[in-house]
Amino acid sequence: MQEIRFLFWNLNRNRPFEEIVNIVEHHQIDVLIMAEVSFNLAHLTVELANKKQNFFYNPISKCEKVKILTRFKDKFITPAFASKRYRIDILELPSLEKILLASVHVPDKSHNTLDDQEQFCRDFVQEIKREETEKGILKTILVGDFNMNPFETAMIKSTGLHAVSSSKVSEKLTRTVQEKDYKFFYNPMWSWLGDIKSDVAGSYYYNTSNHINYFWNTFDQVLIRPELIPNFDKEALQILDKDGVKSLLTASGFPDKTYSDHLPLYFTLKLNLL
C-alpha cells in the first residue's frame, strides 16, 4: 500500500504561498487541489521548488475554477474530463490501483438558486458515472468547495450527489428509488459538523442577520465511492486550522481572511499495490 496525501483549499483569490508551502512541507502533500486561484501557478511551483518540494503542473486541464499541482509526472495523472467548474482526472501511479479524482467548485448561493446548485450536481454526477463506466474505474474520490453543507438537498438527493453520512449505508453501493438504482457516495464531512473534533466547527464561517444562520459551514468536502472506503483513512481527515507553523485563524478563532475565508481540507488514501 502507498499513502497519497491530498490538500484542497479554496484560496479566495489570495496568494497564501507561505502557508501553502508550510502545509505541503508539514503534511508532505502529494496532490494540491485549489479553487479560486487568481495567480499564475508557476509562481507557486517556484516557491515550492525553493523549499525542495517538487510539484508539476499536471495534469493540464481546461477547468478554470479548480487547479491542481502534483508531485507526479504527467504520465501518472491524466485528464479525463474538464468543464469550467469541474474536472475529472485519472490517477494511475506505478504498480498502484488507479482511481478517478473528481474536483469541483459548485456555484455559490449568492448568484445561484438551490435549484441551480441541484441541477449542477445532477449534471456533474452524470459525468462522473460516464467516466467511471468508460474507464472501468469504480474507485472515485470527489473533492471541492460544494458551497453547500453536507445535509443540503443536492448533496443527499438520489439524483444529486447522493452522499450519505454512514459508510455502512453507502457500502450497500446503490439505493433503489421508484425502480431506479442510484449509486452512493460516502461523505465523511458529516462528522465535521460542529466543534467536537476541532476548535473550528466547519471550513467556512459566514455570519448573517437572517433568521437562519449556521455561522460555521462545511462547504469544503471530500466524498468517496463505497469501493474506495477501505483505502480512505478516516482518522487522517482534517479541516486544517494551522499550516504546521502558525494558526490560520484570527485571534477570535475565525478563518484569517489574509490567507483565505475557507480553511484547507486534508485527507489521505492508501492505494493498493497491483
Added chain:
Amino acid sequence: MSELIDLWPDFELETVRSPKTILKEQAELLSQKTNNILKGEIGFVSAYDETTVGFSITSPYLNNYKYQLFHIKYNPATLYPVTIDGSIICEDETIFKERIKEILRDQHTIKVINSLYSQSLEETENV
C-alpha cells in the same frame, strides 16, 4: 535426445546506456534546473533499422508550448554512430555526449530557456 550444440562464444552481458536514455536524463535535469517550470521532453519513433528521438523544451504554463531543440537518429541494433540534426555524426558515446553538451550550453538554447521561463511566470498567463 541429442545434446544441444552451443555454437555461441562465452560472453559477458553488459548494459549500455542508449542515446535515448542519455537524452532522457538531460530532459529530467531541465525540470530540476528550472524549478519544474520547464520540461525536457523526449519523443521517439522506431522504424525498421532506425530510431529517431526528438528533444524538446516545453512549458505546461504556456499551454504546453513545445520547442524542438534537436533530433537524433541511430540504428537501435548498434546505437552508434548517432546523427544529430541530420548532419553531426557521433561515432561513439563520448563524442555524442560532447556534441549534446555543446548544444545544451549553446547561447541559443539558453536564450530559448530564459524566454520560455520568463513567459511562463508572466501573470497574464493561465490566471
